[in-house]
Amino acid sequence: MFDVSSLSVTHIISVSGTAAFAISAVFAASNKEVDLFALMVLGVITAVGGGTLRDTLLQVPVFWSQDMSFIWISLAATTAAFMLYGLLKLAWLNRIYLYVDSIAIALFAIQGTNKAWELGFGLPLAPVMLGVITAVGGGVIRDMLIQRPTLLFSKELYAIPVALGCALHALVLHWLPQYADSSSLAGIALIVYGRHLSINRKLMVPQWALLGYRFTLIK
Amino acid sequence: MFDVSSLSVTHIISVSGTAAFAISAVFAASNKEVDLFALMVLGVITAVGGGTLRDTLLQVPVFWSQDMSFIWISLAATTAAFMLYGLLKLAWLNRIYLYVDSIAIALFAIQGTNKAWELGFGLPLAPVMLGVITAVGGGVIRDMLIQRPTLLFSKELYAIPVALGCALHALVLHWLPQYADSSSLAGIALIVYGRHLSINRKLMVPQWALLGYRFTLIK
Amino acid sequence: MFDVSSLSVTHIISVSGTAAFAISAVFAASNKEVDLFALMVLGVITAVGGGTLRDTLLQVPVFWSQDMSFIWISLAATTAAFMLYGLLKLAWLNRIYLYVDSIAIALFAIQGTNKAWELGFGLPLAPVMLGVITAVGGGVIRDMLIQRPTLLFSKELYAIPVALGCALHALVLHWLPQYADSSSLAGIALIVYGRHLSINRKLMVPQWALLGYRFTLIK
Numbered sequence: 001m002f003d004v005s006s007l008s009v010t011h012i013i014s015v016s017g018t019a020a021f022a023i024s025a026v027f028a029a030s031n032k033e034v035d036l037f038a039l040m041v042l043g044v045i046t047a048v049g050g051g052t053l054r055d056t057l058l059q060v061p062v063f064w065s066q067d068m069s070f071i072w073i074s075l076a077a078t079t080a081a082f083m084l085y086g087l088l089k090l091a092w093l094n095r096i097y098l099y100v101d102s103i104a105i106a107l108f109a110i111q112g113t114n115k116a117w118e119l120g121f122g123l124p125l126a127p128v129m130l131g132v133i134t135a136v137g138g139g140v141i142r143d144m145l146i147q148r149p150t151l152l153f154s155k156e157l158y159a160i161p162v163a164l165g166c167a168l169h170a171l172v173l174h175w176l177p178q179y180a181d182s183s184s185l186a187g188i189a190l191i192v193y194g195r196h197l198s199i200n201r202k203l204m205v206p207q208w209a210l211l212g213y214r215f216t217l218i219k
Numbered sequence: 220m221f222d223v224s225s226l227s228v229t230h231i232i233s234v235s236g237t238a239a240f241a242i243s244a245v246f247a248a249s250n251k252e253v254d255l256f257a258l259m260v261l262g263v264i265t266a267v268g269g270g271t272l273r274d275t276l277l278q279v280p281v282f283w284s285q286d287m288s289f290i291w292i293s294l295a296a297t298t299a300a301f302m303l304y305g306l307l308k309l310a311w312l313n314r315i316y317l318y319v320d321s322i323a324i325a326l327f328a329i330q331g332t333n334k335a336w337e338l339g340f341g342l343p344l345a346p347v348m349l350g351v352i353t354a355v356g357g358g359v360i361r362d363m364l365i366q367r368p369t370l371l372f373s374k375e376l377y378a379i380p381v382a383l384g385c386a387l388h389a390l391v392l393h394w395l396p397q398y399a400d401s402s403s404l405a406g407i408a409l410i411v412y413g414r415h416l417s418i419n420r421k422l423m424v425p426q427w428a429l430l431g432y433r434f435t436l437i438k
Numbered sequence: 439m440f441d442v443s444s445l446s447v448t449h450i451i452s453v454s455g456t457a458a459f460a461i462s463a464v465f466a467a468s469n470k471e472v473d474l475f476a477l478m479v480l481g482v483i484t485a486v487g488g489g490t491l492r493d494t495l496l497q498v499p500v501f502w503s504q505d506m507s508f509i510w511i512s513l514a515a516t517t518a519a520f521m522l523y524g525l526l527k528l529a530w531l532n533r534i535y536l537y538v539d540s541i542a543i544a545l546f547a548i549q550g551t552n553k554a555w556e557l558g559f560g561l562p563l564a565p566v567m568l569g570v571i572t573a574v575g576g577g578v579i580r581d582m583l584i585q586r587p588t589l590l591f592s593k594e595l596y597a598i599p600v601a602l603g604c605a606l607h608a609l610v611l612h613w614l615p616q617y618a619d620s621s622s623l624a625g626i627a628l629i630v631y632g633r634h635l636s637i638n639r640k641l642m643v644p645q646w647a648l649l650g651y652r653f654t655l656i657k
Contacts, residue, residue, distance in 0.1 A: 026649065033591070033648055035598075036648075037647075041597070057271070057284075059278070064560065125287050125290055126284055126287060144363060145591075146591070152257050153252070153365070159257070160256050210254050211254070212253070278497070278500075340503050341509075344506050359583070369583060372470060374471065424475075429471055429472065430473070430523070431468075
């Protein structure tokens with residue numbers, strides 16, 4: 001199987017993606033009376049929470065206990081974002097942030113699917129679930145901690161492209177394993193494209209797919 | 220010990236109970252702007268969340284990783300409930316739903332107690348706790364995710380009959396293990412009866428058992 | 439290494455600290471319509487939740503499954519606090535409660551750091567994290583369950599002295615392991631002193647360390 005984690009480009013995305021995840025906690029908490037320490041806790045949880053949930057479900061050692069650089073990066077990124085909060089409002093920097101974040105979501109999701117697949121964990125469906133959990137789990141815990149509606153229930157396309165990308169990759173792993181390398185990349189591309197449509201084209205969940213809408217129809 | 224999971228009637232209850240748990244997520248989210256995908260996530264978490272918490276605490280492989288049908292059933296039930304939302308309002312169907320849900324809560328609770336007992340996990344108290352966690356854990360996580368007051372703190376009799384049923388079974392396992400078969404059934408019956416009293420007789424937690432009430436007495 | 443758990447004074451603090459943690463759930467829920475059973479659940483989660491998170495991350499058996507007295511103490515303390523709620527308002531008893539609580543937080547934190555250190559888990563940073571998780575994790579889960587702002591985000595000095603005490607101890611374990619016994623005690627003293635400053639001197643997180651304040655500067 002294509003080992004996403006062996007490439008140095010993957011390493012760069014992992015590092016910058018971890019930072020982007022941690023920084024998302026600073027954005028999320030920006031209207032709360034949160035201090036730097038709580039922000040660091042929140043940044044770390046956001047950055048590594050998804051992978052921690054994944055590893056707990058897989059019952060393998062949590063990934064960061066074996067490479068603490070993920071934690072150091074999260075701490076540094078949260079502190080830097082706190083110090084230089086004004087910079088985060090610069091349009092061009094915000095743009096870079098969103099791209100890094102999208103690519104990181106995609107990479108972490110496909111890595112999650114691969115990890116579960118290699119362990120033969122509930123094939124072929126569970127690896128898709130664990131890919132989604134890896135990518136969005138940290139953000140969901142973050143939102144629960146700061147008591148804002150979780151991103152899972154926003155109309156923004158967030159978890160849906162992640163699930164589609166992981167499902168595509170899992171289907172190829174199942175039926176055409178010789179193309180796993182390509183489908184890793186295709187899955188990542190699909191997720192990034194979905195996030196792009198959501199952020200830049202304001203694509204949303206269609207109304208017929210909302211429970212509230214169906215509910216209104218019936219009443 | 221009476222192996223609840225070997226009977227085919229148990230299998231039927233497991234399948235329909237998993238579906239009932241997943242459908243409860245559709246009810247719980249009915250006044251939120253939730254899309255079908257988020258609903259599927261919520262349905263799966265509600266259906267298998269309690270057993271997942273139990274298996275994580277027991278440090279055994281999570282049950283659904285070895286039989287993914289629980290996940291497929293949850294996905295199918297949530298999707299069907301979303302599509303046919305109007306049907307859920309039919310009085311007779313709602314009645315069947317509540318019965319299936321009660322029986323499933325009872326079965327999953329006693330199964331949870333049995334699983335912990337067989338592993339010798341913190342006897343005799345911890346198996347009672349794990350029975351309760353199995354039965355209500357998924358619902359509690361669901362309520363935290365959609366940010367509504369958790370069922371644990373409602374005045375409805377929900378977790379209390381579950382705890383009583385599991386405690387009865389654990390007491391028999393401890394003192395009269397030869398009657399474990401009967402006490403599995405008696406525990407299930409007790410839980411179902413408690414839920415029946417709550418739903419059909421509007422039996423609630425008595426006022427003297429409420430902290431708010433005691434608090435008022437003192438002030 | 440100094441084995442904190444071998445001393446009988448440690449045992450006394452563990453027992454009374456577990457009770458104090460459980461009773462904190464009664465305080466936290468005092469303005470909610472919570473019944474005695476839900477309170478017992480909340481008390482147990484508050485008392486053992488942090489250690490349970492720690493042991494789940496470390497992938498070792500959860501501590502209370504091997505010594506259920508922690509659970510029995512939590513149940514008894516919650517029930518007693520419910521019955522004798524008026525007593526909790528007595529100034530001198532409240533004072534004792536706060537001291538016991540502070541010392542327990544400190545002891546559990548340093549024990550958490552020691553446990554992770556002995557397992558060689560992500561040295562030297564992860565043991566600091568696990569010390570904090572052990573001490574404050576139960577309270578954070580409690581706050582999420584009753585849907586009040588978590589103590590992590592209060593301006594009160596709560597998690598910060600815990601982190602400093604664990605960090606001090608971890609630094610000594612790393613650089614001067616022969617002084618580990620003393621640094622256990624120094625870490626505990628530092629945490630208790632931090633809590634004392636917070637409770638009795640109303641010391642708070644300084645304004646410049648608040649994200650909201652930085653945010654206001656920029657706008």
